[in-house]
Amino acid sequence: xxxxxxxxxxxxGKRFRREWGLRDCTLSIPEGAIVGLAxxxxxxxxxxxxLATGLIAPSExxxxxxxxxxxxxxxxxxxxxxxxxxxxxxxxxxxxDAIEYARRTNQRWDGDLAAxxxxxxxxRTRVGSLSAGDRARLALALALGxxxxxxxxxxxxxxxxxxxxxxxxxxxxxxxxxxxxxVVIASHVIADIERVCDHIVLLTGGxxxxxxxxEELLESHRILMGPRRPIGTIRGVRTIVRERYAGRQLTLLVxxxxxxxxxSWTVENVGLEELLLAYxxxxxxxxxxxxxxxxxxxxx
Amino acid sequence: MIEFHLDAxxxxxxxxxxxxxxxxxxxxxxxxxxxxxxxxxxxxxxxAVNPNTVxxxxxxxxxxxxxxxxxxxxxxIASTLAPASLRYHDELRVKFERWLDEADAAGLDEExxxxxxxxxxxxTWARRVA
Numbered sequence: 001x002x003x004x005x006x007x008x009x010x011x012x013g014k015r016f017r018r019e020w021g022l023r024d025c026t027l028s029i030p031e032g033a034i035v036g037l038a039x040x041x042x043x044x045x046x047x048x049x050x051l052a053t054g055l056i057a058p059s060e061x062x063x064x065x066x067x068x069x070x071x072x073x074x075x076x077x078x079x080x081x082x083x084x085x086x087x088x089x090x091x092x093x094x095x096x097d098a099i100e101y102a103r104r105t106n107q108r109w110d111g112d113l114a115a116x117x118x119x120x121x122x123x124r125t126r127v128g129s130l131s132a133g134d135r136a137r138l139a140l141a142l143a144l145g146x147x148x149x150x151x152x153x154x155x156x157x158x159x160x161x162x163x164x165x166x167x168x169x170x171x172x173x174x175x176x177x178x179x180x181x182x183v184v185i186a187s188h189v190i191a192d193i194e195r196v197c198d199h200i201v202l203l204t205g206g207x208x209x210x211x212x213x214x215e216e217l218l219e220s221h222r223i224l225m226g227p228r229r230p231i232g233t234i235r236g237v238r239t240i241v242r243e244r245y246a247g248r249q250l251t252l253l254v255x256x257x258x259x260x261x262x263x264s265w266t267v268e269n270v271g272l273e274e275l276l277l278a279y280x281x282x283x284x285x286x287x288x289x290x291x292x293x294x295x296x297x298x299x300x
Numbered sequence: 301m302i303e304f305h306l307d308a309x310x311x312x313x314x315x316x317x318x319x320x321x322x323x324x325x326x327x328x329x330x331x332x333x334x335x336x337x338x339x340x341x342x343x344x345x346x347x348a349v350n351p352n353t354v355x356x357x358x359x360x361x362x363x364x365x366x367x368x369x370x371x372x373x374x375x376x377i378a379s380t381l382a383p384a385s386l387r388y389h390d391e392l393r394v395k396f397e398r399w400l401d402e403a404d405a406a407g408l409d410e411e412x413x414x415x416x417x418x419x420x421x422x423x424t425w426a427r428r429v430a
Binding site: 032033034166169170171173174176177178180195196197198215269271 | 308311313314340341344346347348349350351352353354
């Protein structure tokens with residue numbers, strides 16, 4: 001490897017009092033990727049981002065950001081753009097104050113880029129009276145104006161209506177295309193990040209459940225549908241991720257390692273949302289009748 | 301200039317949708333050799349997609365020899381897919397529009413028109429093949 005991964009964790013864990021917020025987390029994010037950090041609430045997403053920004057110290061393991069330890073070498077944070085959940089900003093500042101503050105506190109401040117991203121926002125408006133969408137826009141402009149090499153966003157779509165969410169995504173992609181940063185977007189709503197992420201890290205219960213390139217993951221997984229039967233080995237299937245029974249119908253989500261030869265199976269491709277939901281439910285949990293509804297989203 | 305659109309439910313990968321839309325525009329002659337494609341930044345700001353995806357689509361078009369990337373200037377159409385018959389399109393379109401007006405005057409709705417066209421196409425092509 002020529003340059004260090006933008007974000008790299010080895011056996012990383014964080015304990016809060018008695019509970020582990022994150023445990024045995026090993027992951028590596030390729031440079032230039034747009035990463036969806038997915039998982040239900042309390043899966044450890046915010047904990048991972050807080051560790052990456054040196055806001056908290058690991059209880060075990062290591063985390064490295066752009067090849068450096070964010071706790072021992074906080075200078076690396078100048079190259080990290082972080083927007084915490086709810087885009088916290090000084091409410092009494094005006095938009096212009098917030099920009100001026102960012103300009104003075106960042107050595108590599110790109111005022112042109114920030115202004116471009118803020119286009120249309122009145123400089124005199126108080127931060128406290130901005131709409132949720134405009135506040136997210138300001139927070140993003142402040143984070144990207146640093147021209148960071150790594151951008152970390154914690155639930156940026158929470159509190160945004162669909163239109164504001166789409167505008168935020170457009171702005172984010174526009175800025176990222178300009179600065180060519182690696183991006184990590186933590187979100188519990190997969191539909192919000194599906195459009196843009198090319199890499200996925202799925203956290204469940206404080207651990208990494210699945211990670212990889214989105215295209216490769218979708219390429220390697222298949223849905224098999226057929227009449228109910230005892231499951232032995234199926235030619236072309238490496239692993240069964242989930243099995244579901246509905247009446248006489250059996251539906252499997254599998255990792256395939258070749259064509260499924262048995263014609264009694266109907267083979268279908270899987271979408272990202274369905275794939276991640278399957279990995280979030282307990283492994284190989286056979287659900288007896290009645291057939292359950294597949295939740296499209298999950299909320300804590 | 302071509303403007304891309306995205307069908308999230310089509311199941312077709314985003315980069316492929318972009319590739320297909322460029323090819324379709326080339327076949328219809330709406331873009332031609334020398335024309336510039338929108339920059340990656342313009343596309344991502346418009347569609348809210350990953351810049352890597354747009355770059356991948358442009359690389360694929362370049363690999364197929366349809367576009368060339370000029371450093372610092374953008375991506376340009378290098379060759380066309382338009383058939384030689386393209387010059388007859390305008391005239392044929394005008395005649396077809398006239399025919400559609402007649403069909404409308406005769407009381408055919410859109411579905412009847414489509415049904416008539418596809419049935420006629422099938423019949424005519426079957427005869428030609430035979």
